[in-house]
Amino acid sequence: MTRKIRAFIAIDLPQNLKTELAQTGKRLARQLPDGSVRWVKPERMHLTLRFLGDTAVTQLPAIATQLDELAAHHAPFNLHLDKLGCFPNRKRPRVIWAGMAGNTNALLAFKQDLDERLASLGWEEEGRPYQAHLTLGRVKNSRAVSQVKWGVEMEKAGMGVTAVHLIESQLQRSGPIYTIRHTSQLKTEN
Template identity: 50%
Template structure:
């Protein structure tokens, strides 16, 4: 029975103005593309993923929430700014389209690496890929069409503060994923 498992990830929420800007950037990037070439992230689902946890036993929630509370208590708020558009693995063969991050990237990476250690301590496998701070705008569905993305779009270098981390539940539905915040923990000011 699947009822005792939920899909979870740990993320940083974004201010409304940043979401607005990201949504507008996605529109500019995909200006000449057919509708289904890229599946763009809905504005209300935009966030900075720190760690995807996947299917998690509900019984693990208290331990997970405790670890996040302890982690947040050891980190101070920091500031990031938007920085250009790009793609994984690259712009010639884009699979994921993103906006980069600059600013206090060192505290962000430290927060993420300590989160990783704590998740491994709770029984998750260590992530194979190195953490690469970015905000996903869309996932490419039609690689041929996606070559026509407008990579020369300018992204305003908006700054924003990071003051909390969130534990988010993701429910996959035919209409797309629905996110529910299970916990928000403030960083230690």
Template identity: 35%
Template sequence: MRLFIAIDLSSTLREHLSAQIDQLSRSLGSENIRWMKASGIHLTLKFLGETPENQIVRIGRTLKDITPQFSSFKMRIGNFGCFPNLSRPRVLWIGVHEQTGTLEQLSRILESELAKLGFKKEGRPFNPHLTLGRIRKGIRSSELTRLSRGLETIQINELGTEMLKEICLFSSTLRPSGAEYTKLAAFNFGDSE
């Protein structure tokens, strides 16, 4: 199974994201960008990849041990960006910010504990974001230049805050129409029992 650990989003935030994607789609078009469906947007904490089913119980135990160490916390959603950068965009995203450092600490502990189960540690720094769209492969350089100029003008105000109370284990099934996500389990933070 293809697995990842993420924070699921509220329906209210999904509605805001859907409206933002519609607006961006009208502004930037859809010819060279595959826009995400708001129902599939989540905050990925750790991508596990193809994982034997017999590992799921061990992953679950690890997550169940980690989450009581944390209390619920708020994150703010806002600021538009691209990976790797505006001149060569591949992924369009909206930023996630929280002031306590809890999200960063959660990411570090997940990396450390899951490495003990044999999962490779992420080499890049944790950069919390919500993916809004992906640039299609094979885009012509002239189109990429035009798109980059359009991206420079995008400004997204803060969409609001979200109270985080749990992390979830998801499976991902790749389909021609895009990935389908299934929530396998949720693990509450210590104050959210």
């Protein structure tokens, strides 16, 4: 039987963004009863490009090759924090997120090319349009969260995207443990 890992492809965040997101979560939490949201720990925050799910270890080299080839054709780009939101909406929130803005055209072009390369390896298209977001927390008490005043201050902290990662996620009681299995650097300027 082929060994499988739970995997995804993501962009890591610099510490300044993780710190700002944690502070934003704390400001939101002040409006809520304890236990209303399970907040994501800053060290686990990332910008997911594609969740792969259970992936055979034997497929990892092919995924890494596709990522390297893809990254070699895309220049680095900049993103910054934008606004807060909820999935599916603020009346019935399940996930609280921070949106990304900046050079989103470059991000979406990268994502589209990534999806095409993954399709060539047998992954099906995702059933919904991609929305660049950073998960701040998972809602446990949607009634309380639906009453939040969303005008919380959030610094528009920015980042340069220079690499993407193939990451293994091991689910534990204390939360997932992420291990970077491969890193692909975006095209360097000549």
